[in-house]
Amino acid sequence: MISRSLLLFFVFLLFSVTGTHAQSDSLLVKNNQYLIGEIKSMERGVLVIETPYSKSDFRVKWGEILAIYSERLFITSSKSSNRIYGKISSPETGFLKIISIAKDEYIFPVADILYIKSVNRGFLDRLSASVDFGFTLTRARNQRQFSARSHLGYIAQKWSFDAAFNKLVTAQDEIEDINRGDGNLTAIYFPRRNWFALNRLEYLYNTEQALDLRFNTLFGAGRDFFKSNTLYWRVFGGLAFNNENFSGESMDRRSAEAWVASELNIFDMGDVSLLSNIFVYPSLTEKDRVRIDYRLDLKYDMPLDFYIKTGMTLNYDNQPFQSSRSVDYIWQTTLGWSW
Template sequence: MCYPISSRQAPLALALLLASGAALADKTDIVELLNGDRVTCEIKQLQRGRLKVSTDSMGTIEIEWKDIARVTSKELYVAELEDGTRVDGTLVANPGERQLLLDHDGERHAVDMAAVIWLDPLKLDEVIIKRWDGSISVGFDTTKANHDTSITASFDARRRAEDFLLNFAGSVYSRSQDDVEDSLRASFSAVYKGLLEDRWYWAGLGGIDRNDELGIDMRALAGAGMGRFLVQSGRSLWSLTGGLDAINEQRAGEESNESNIEVFLNTDFEFFTYDTPKTTLTTGLTIYPSLTESGRVRSDLSFSWRQELITDLFVELSLYDSYDSDPPAEGEKNDYGIVTSLGYTF
């Protein structure tokens, strides 16, 4: 049975029709699995061996890239390969399995899907937060004997785009104990990497931190340099960065601030599994030889093991060591510790 639409209802009906049509149009991509199954969806992003897609019936899901035979989409995407090559175009139907075919104004490029480590739409999402990945975590530990209590909290947020990487990270570690002065370790950092050819990048970095154990009430840092991804695949990332930085420190027990120029050398390695439950291992080392304070060398070493418990919820074990060859009179040369925490990824 049909019902007539009045002139007053017509604009509303037309708006609803257009909205529903747009919503349906978003779900026109096709993902075909090696077992023959087909998923009609909107392709969101490939990262760390998993393709994120949005579906009408199952919501947003992740599919292991190694299980996909081919993908098709009328939208423009940019794909990055293990060697750093970036290719953009629409995703054209390809009769061969495990081959990604991109069409850019009639020029087609076929690439081995096993070599593709990242895939992202060129269009911008209407909600900026959807373009970010990250996590938050908290930890608490206490002992009755000496009322030793420690609290930790941390976060990180990452944005990967066609030509840059942006990362923010922060952490706070507080410890209190009977008959011992409370100790605080806090840091915030930002790193921007402008992506170049052949896995090279230029980097800009900044940060601010405090470390009571090392006798640093406040340290601000800003620097720039060059780096390269030595390894990038669906399971691991290894980068090496070097450059110059300037620091300004307020040392415990000293009235005036002290400024220095340093060289920095950094290496980061990350290994991740995409099978459920996910596991991520990360380690990083940064060395800061001073150019203006003869003989002084600082370093930061970190390691973390993160294990997924259920979807988006994880437990993490972290180790850290900070070293300063010439600390303030009230500080130690080393600050190290082990932290356990529970967190959530987004």
């Protein structure tokens, strides 16, 4: 029989080999120390690495990293390139080399890298998600307000998918409840550097505007005019097909629209980030009609992936249904958690 000490030796050896294989990535940071673990991602100027000596992942500012060493596959993008699928390493301090699966080699300054995502990990590791909730109770007329927001994203080599949901319910005595909800599903394809094509499905219902449902299908393309580890700014546009159903109206309204949009995302203000976008829809089939959707979100990150978010959503229609309001907006403050 195998002695107990010999058995323990083999168990120790097995775990040592397994651990060495799983923790194949290393980082060299500015204080000339190394971090050993498994790189998950880098975006918005922060790299996330899972280490064997901590229950929670380490987050390292990208500006503090001098070199990376890994044998695994990543999706990587830089200021001067589209997404590249391959292995990454540092041939010297301050630079990152990418060897694509087609064996092409690219070398970039570390400061020019904007995005890294591990693709050796499973399907769930390519997902990102967040959920927010808010509740307000007022004694006057027993007013209750509940709000919920959520987001789900998935990233692939040349594709990304995002879904968002937003709901607000206000109830008070002797007054009809106010219900408002919106959401979208967006698929983006990145064929070349800074350019992208997209398809977006979005909906809105709002008792304040007598809108039972607006369902809009958008097709278009856009360009990132500025990308860095602190912010990005993009402009995009195309054509849309709009279907609307209003309260008390038996016939649906259908129209074709052009659309143009702009989005600004600032994410290097300490624990604070800002996202703002505006969509303008001039109608092609309804004379002089213009709609505008605007969103502004401020987010404050807290420990353990919790955050506080406050923001405004505004909808404008210069030809509203009957006597409903042309402008409607909501301001929400919620507590959320991201994954």
